[in-house]
Amino acid sequence: MTITLAQLNTKATITWCPGCGNFSILTAFKRALVELQIPREKVVVITGIGCHGKFGDYVNVNSFHTIHGRVLPIATGIKLANKELIVVGFSGDGDAYAIGLSHIPHAARRNIDVKYVVHNNMIFGLTTGQVTPTTPKGVKTRSTPYGNPEEPLNPLALALVSGATFVARGFAGDVAHLTWLFKEAIKHKGFAFIDVLQPCYTFYNTYEYFRRRVYKLEDVGHDITDFEEALKKAYEWNDKIPIGIFYKVRKPTFEETLPQLKGEPLALRDISDVNIEKAYVFLR
């Protein structure tokens, strides 16, 4: 059966602001699923709290709208229970880099085969415009009316040094490129991290800022197997801002290192009459 874009639509009414970068991310993700022809039942989308959190309501695949910051642990549990599912987490910059930050380095070094997309608009949108860990220094927000006194976090560098095996940046202003990134991330075996520059039309509109600065790493012959080069590119944030795949390497996934996961997914195993007597040896 062919998977079509129409099948991926849901009955839910979209409540994002007109012009929101989330629309591009949603479109790119749906296109990626159609182009890869992945059955809907095989995909699980996990979202956190924030404007991005509605994402699951708008795409007709399995979805888990979790509490603030916990996309990665939920995704990890799902993948362990059923390794055959395509598990894709979506977070905002608040969800991922503020409250949920403790999970990123660990998911990365574990190399669980989960895809993680961060809608990075550098602002808290749903709570009406407060500072986040990626808001540039000096920016005035409702919680930093005198300008943000803190240096922003570098998400790509963080992912790289944590051992992520696929690290990329997308731009919500370029849907075709983002679609390609999603496809590459889904095809990658291992933890795939994509930070998406996503302008917030209402509270922090960065469309023009980024449009003038972004360039594609594919266009400049960037070697995605070169870790140090990737790290250098992660620190490039001035007149030129790179998007595309920074780094990609094939390493054993967490699931591949666990012999218990060989064979059928855990969720489908027969659990009706587990013989525990073999553990009595420890109790005698």
Added chain:
Amino acid sequence: MGVAASGRMLAKTFTRGGYYVFGMIDYPSLIRGGHNFYHATVSDERIWSLHYNVDLIIALNKDTLDRHLSKLKKKGSIIVDSDIKYDKSALERQGARVFEIPLTGIVKELGALTVVRNSVALGASMALIDFDLEVLLSVIRKELGKRKEIAEINVEAAKRGYSFVVEQYGKGVQCTIRPRSDNGHLVITGNEAVALGGLRAGMKTYFAYPMTPASPVLHFLANVQFDFDVVVVQPENEIAVINMAIGAWYAGSRSMVATSGGGFALMTEAIGQAAMTEIPVVVVLAQRSGPSTGMPTYTAQGDLRFALHASQGEFPRFVIAPGDAEEAFYLTVRAFNLAEKFQVPVIILTDKHLAESHLTVPAFDLKKAKVERGKIIVGKYEGSEEYRRYKITDDGISPMAFPGTLNAIVKVNSSEHNEYGFATADAKNAEIMAKKRLRKLELMQEEVENCEESVKVYGDERSPIAIIGWGSTKGAILEALKILEAKGVNVKFVQVVFLSPFPTRRLQTILKDVRELLLVENNVTGQLGSLLREHLLRAPDEYLLKFNGRPFYPHEVVSKVLEVVK
């Protein structure tokens, strides 16, 4: 072998010899040093708790004599390392029989590490009670089997300790305890029982962050993960722990987590998430002395109200408190079944005393520990209409498909949602969904009221004097009942096993003719007492509360009952 390992071997030796043991390890939160001790009571009939008084003290240092002499019975024995300086005549004036044994000397002869003194002392103890040394030696060989040389040196140490006593004092100077036939009983802690219960229940994923006194669940499961094809993960913190477990059960893998108060505090938000998304999860809360870091290695029952109310909003949950390791096994299996049947979080409350103490139990009856799946859909959804994860049903329980099921798109949501799982703040929908969850609560209430195990009654059921308690105090209370019965005082003990939903009707019936109600709890405020007032409009008449990190001993319960009876 340190004190903990030696204690376990002692418990296993007597159990293999056909006796029953309750053994408790007492240790401060340190890796080395401090005063550690193992306190065991051995009986020829089933035993549920420690007794305060002992027949034998093994003292590896003077500190032990100072701290524990008060526990020694008249004409009890003390094994003392002849290397330590102490006042022998002072001990003898108190009626103790002192056996000086060169524990250190023997270890030095063997060229072994100082800890091997424990094995010499165990061997010597076997001689004092004329117990078959071979049983101990076989336990040592088995326990240390992976490290043959270490096993043999400990075996040799035990033999020398044994011989020393036989040559110097003769066999059975203290008493004679002959091994009886080995009936295949197990020596198990509450932690191990919970782990084993999870395995029996078909748990395929276990997540935990180390926290005393729950960590041994993690250790046990990590050891057997390949034997049972269970994935055991230690994530970055307890927030990750519980969310992974919820994610895993959403995708079809029965999951459990175990922690103590601090870790549970971090899990509270996700417990509400499990309730809202209607994803089952089993959470073991092994209580320790609080608040905050408290006394990490000491026992308490201070988290009952915390477990009952953890997380914002109103939602149904089960809170179950096993009273001993045997119950812990069966109730854990039950917890998984209930979690899936009602699609709710289930909290199993244990405490340090239950979680880490050794108890001799018969091998489990697996016919009484069966997996019952809830309303689940596996493989393919056959319904004619589109699958709705939160379909409104009469009982409030919606058929649960796991993602990957053909023809079913499974949308779950921590936000208020409609039948399909889409978020909505619609007023009418909010009411419908709250009522759906409330219907589950009503059904759960019936489950508890119709369940013999939700409240257990022991002793003289018709007695107008009742002791009431929950959790690990069961042990000391049951032993107290034995003592009281021998004194001709007949009371009953009411053990509340299900704390949520609260078995109100059952308790009303059971307590109807009770004139004196004595509450026994390991906490400061008498939390079960407040629940009785809340649900039964009845306050306990007497309180016996202990909150120094130590468990109750039977004699404390006996004294209080005698005071009440007077």
